[in-house]
Amino acid sequence: MPWSWRKLLAIHPLVRNHFWHSLGNGQNTFAWHDTWATCCPIIDIVTHRMIKEAGFESHSKVVEIIENGSWRLPSFWDNRILNTNVPLLQEHMMDSIKWCTDAGVLHDFSVSLAWEDLRVREPLVDWYHILSCPLCSTQPDSHTHLFFDCPFSSRVWDEVNKIAGLSLYGGSWADVLHDLKKIARKNFVHSVVSKLILAGAVYNIWQERNNRLFNQSKRSEDKLIQIIVSTTRLKLMTLRFKNNSRTEAALSHWKLPSSLLIPT
Ligand SMILES: [Zn+2]
Secondary structure, three states: OOHHHHHHHHHOHHHHOOEEEEOOOOOOOEOOOOOOOOOOOHHHOOOHHHHHHOOOOOOOEHHHHEEOOEEOOOOOOOHHHHOOOOOOOOOOOOOEEEEEOOOOOEEEOOHHHHHHHHHHHOOOHHHHHHHEOOOOOOOEOOHHHHHHHOHHHHHHHHHHHHHHOOHHHOOOHHHHHHHHHHHOOOOOHHHHHHHHHHHHHHHHHHHHHHHHHHHOOOOOHHHHHHHHHHHHHHHHHOOOEEOOHHHHHHHHHOOOOHHHEEOO
């Protein structure tokens, strides 16, 4: 299961019933906790103790409770479980997760589908909060927004570019990606700095988004800017550069020692 889904499940019981596990080999679906048949989650019907006494673990998978097309479950368990048709497992097929709409139709999961489904029935602030960008809290959360439109990201991006002296790039992520393609293989100090700044910005903005969503921790734009610039500088300290006027200018801009120059 992709990590973000696992987190979604963990933080919001509301969406739990909508996630439907479509069985393949049954090796990745939790027997008692996941929803893979109409009697699920089974943990609502049996106790942990009953599971233990039947010789299973709380994290047993569906494949473990089926043998030769029959349930391996105690015959005194609830009929809602025992009368459920035993799923036909397929050894070479992975289990997959689908989104079950209110109408009971299974779809491949997408945020927009989930949003449409929940918006109508459960106009809950919490759910909206999950889907809106955690950095600026205004727009729906998406990669495009996060890296191209988000005011928080833009401010961080503009500022690190300014500090790094990369004004040449005009500030927008799209321009940078375009320009970087042309110089990606070159080792000029300028392209090295561009790559480090870009990588640092992407990494830290993505990490900040996730921290705010899942760890309730929050750093300011200025803090992020400072981290990106200082890690870029530390990385530059580990490199060596050919001596020319541009390199010298870059070293002085970053207040780096001239010992980083390769002697000619
Ligand atoms: Zn945003």
